[in-house]
Amino acid sequence: MNVSATTVVPYFDLKAEYASLRDEVLAALDRVCRNASFILGEEVEAFEKQFAALCETKHCVALNSGTSALHLGLLALGVQHGDEVITTTNTFLATAEAISYCGARPVFVDIDPATANLDPKLIERAITRATKAIVPVHLYGRVADMDPILEIASRHHLGVLEDACQAHGARYRGRRAGSLGHAAAFSFYPTKNLGAYGEGGALTTNDDRIAQFARAARTHGQTGRYEHEFVGYNYRMEGFQGAVLQVKLKHFAEASARREELARAYRRLLAGAHLNLPYDDPRDECAYHLFVVYVERRDEVRSQLADRGIETAVHYPRPIHLQPAYADCGVPQGTLPHSERACNRVISLPFYPGLHAEQVEYIANTLREIVGVN
Ligand SMILES: Cc1ncc(COP(=O)(O)O)c(C=O)c1O
Numbered sequence: 327m328n329v330s331a332t333t334v335v336p337y338f339d340l341k342a343e344y345a346s347l348r349d350e351v352l353a354a355l356d357r358v359c360r361n362a363s364f365i366l367g368e369e370v371e372a373f374e375k376q377f378a379a380l381c382e383t384k385h386c387v388a389l390n391s392g393t394s395a396l397h398l399g400l401l402a403l404g405v406q407h408g409d410e411v412i413t414t415t416n417t418f419l420a421t422a423e424a425i426s427y428c429g430a431r432p433v434f435v436d437i438d439p440a441t442a443n444l445d446p447k448l449i450e451r452a453i454t455r456a457t458k459a460i461v462p463v464h465l466y467g468r469v470a471d472m473d474p475i476l477e478i479a480s481r482h483h484l485g486v487l488e489d490a491c492q493a494h495g496a497r498y499r500g501r502r503a504g505s506l507g508h509a510a511a512f513s514f515y516p517t518k519n520l521g522a523y524g525e526g527g528a529l530t531t532n533d534d535r536i537a538q539f540a541r542a543a544r545t546h547g548q549t550g551r552y553e554h555e556f557v558g559y560n561y562r563m564e565g566f567q568g569a570v571l572q573v574k575l576k577h578f579a580e581a582s583a584r585r586e587e588l589a590r591a592y593r594r595l596l597a598g599a600h601l602n603l604p605y606d607d608p609r610d611e612c613a614y615h616l617f618v619v620y621v622e623r624r625d626e627v628r629s630q631l632a633d634r635g636i637e638t639a640v641h642y643p644r645p646i647h648l649q650p651a652y653a654d655c656g657v658p659q660g661t662l663p664h665s666e667r668a669c670n671r672v673i674s675l676p677f678y679p680g681l682h683a684e685q686v687e688y689i690a691n692t693l694r695e696i697v698g699v700n
Contacts, residue, residue, distance in 0.1 A: 335676050335685050337637035338517055342680045347573060351523070354569035363565040366545075370568030374528070376575050377512075377520075380495060381504035383530040385537035388563035389544055392491040392513025392527040396424030398543050398561065399509040399529050400459065402536040403485030405430050409458035413489075414444045415645035415657075416665040417463040421489050422646045424511075430458065432655065434647050436662040440605040442466065442618075442672075445664075446474035453478075459485035464493035464503050466641070467519065467613030468604060472498050472506045487511065491527075494520040495582050496613035503613070504530040514567065519582065519615050520574055522567040584679040585614040588686055592617055592675065595690030600697040602671075616641055617677040621697055624671050630696045631673075636689050639674040 344351065358369055370388045378386035389395050405411060407429030413421055415434040422432040435452050438445040444462045460479050462470035470488075479486045486507035490496075493503040494512060504510040514526030529540045542549050547558030589612070593603060602620040606612050618641065621627045628638050645665040647657035659666065675689055 334635045335637060335681075335689060337639050337674070337676050338678055339680055340516060340521075343678070346680075347577070350573045350576075351570055354573050355566055358565040358569045361565075365564060366562050367565045367568070369565045369572065370563045373563075373568040373571045373575070376572060377528060378530060380502070380575070380578070381510070381530045382502045383505045383510075384532045384534070385530065387529045387531075387537055387540040387544065388568060389527040389529060389540075389561045390563055391525045391561075392489075392511055392515065393420040393424055394544070394559070394561040395491075395511035395513070395527040395529045396420060396461070396487065396489060397427050398540045398559075399487040399511050399531075399536075400424055400428050400430070400461075401543065402509060402529075402531075402539045403459045403487060405458045405485070408456065410454060410456040411459045411461055412449055412452050412457060413461040414463050414465070414665070415647045415662050416442055416642065416668055417465060417489065417646065418491070418642065419646060419649065419651065420491075421461060421463055422652060425461070431456075432646070432652070433457070434645075434655070434657055434662060434665075436664045437668065438471070439664040439668065441468055441471070442604060442668055443468060443470040444475065446471050446478065449475065449478050453482055453484075457482065457484060459487060461487050461489055462507070463489040463491075464496060464613075466604065466618055467493045467496050467615035468606065469493060469496050469498035469503050469506070469610055469612075476506070490530075491515075492518065492615040493613045494518065494615075495578065495611075497611035499609050505532065508533060509536050514571060519585070519613055520571065520578060522574075523570045524564065524567055526563055526567040526571065528563075581679040582613065585677070586611075588677065588679075588681055589614045589617055591683060591686045592690055595687060596693065598699045599694045600699065601693070614677070616674045618672050618674050619693070620668065620671040621673060622671065624673055627693075627696055628673055631689075631692060634692050636692060637676060640672060641674050642672075643669055645669050
């Protein structure tokens with residue numbers, strides 16, 4: 327492949343992925359239609375078993391989004407009106423929204439700038455009598471430092487819900503993301519490492535009681551046909567998504583290995599450039615959902631990359647405590663400096679299994695030229 331300044335390197339390429347899976351996907355969708363199992367059903371059940379095996383958990387409850395998984399996970403931990411839940415501000419809004427859905431208040435703690443994840447050293451001072459749970463987010467596929475988080479939670483009798491929406495298949499000290507807390511939320515949004523062809527999510531847990539609650543809560547609190555134990559939700563996964571996700575799972579190990587290979591190539595090619603890369607603990611396995619770099623004059627760098635045909639994105643341009651939606655959270659600008667600085671400097675580079683080695687080289691060399699080298 328010949329990559330030049332006139333070639334556009336897309337930030338993401340779902341169409342190419344479909345081209346490679348078309349026959350398998352269409353056969354799976356046809357199976358759903360022939361069986362008319364459009365909501366939950368055998369395809370979703372089969373996917374639940376396979377995804378629980380991947381996460382090394384006893385249960386997987388398939389849902390219609392990662393946001394629903396966060397919501398049900400918090401409810402299962404007993405989070406309710408007036409409670410506080412500790413989380414990070416450097417995440418997608420849904421992490422905080424799910425806390426708000428329970429009538430609870432998100433309490434934002436700053437990140438460790440090396441990993442962009444919740445800094446465990448800052449958690450304890452944020453705990454009050456109202457604190458009920460902690461939601462660590464495994465941002466960009468890099469698992470948060472769970473051992474100290476679990477230790478603090480256990481000492482204070484708090485629930486831990488992993489926001490693993492970006493961390494399918496990641497490992498922390500040998501254990502899978504999704505198996506570390508009391509429960510974990512996954513998203514199968516189409517651009518995720520394991521992406522559906524529409525909305526999708528799941529709650530994983532080793533706790534029978536949490537799984538039982540989530541299974542009833544996703545379908546109007548039903549424990550038997552038209553037996554409604556409590557007021558629940560319509561958070562069911564569609565049969566089409568269960569079928570597509572099974573196809574995607576067959577290729578997941580290969581796609582994950584490719585992500586790792588691409589991340590290694592980026593790291594090698596960007597060594598010595600005037601930028602910062604997130605820290606990967608050698609004991610862990612990052613799922614590499616995104617490949618991010620931190621640079622000064624971020625918007626200028628992005629626009630120069632765009633001029634040379636390289637599409638980029640920003641995850642996320644504004645921490646949650648500075649979003650209008652959370653203007654009343656009482657955390658003024660400057661209070662969470664590492665998160666604010668990360669949001670001002672972060673760039674997501676093109677990153678997906680179909681990316682070619684030549685494209686990575688072109689992107690890395692162009693970025694080196696723009697930011698300079700030591
Ligand atoms: C960290 C994080 N949390 C929560 C979500 C919400 O997932 P969904 O879009 O499936 O509701 C996402 C996905 O966008 C995410 O990246």
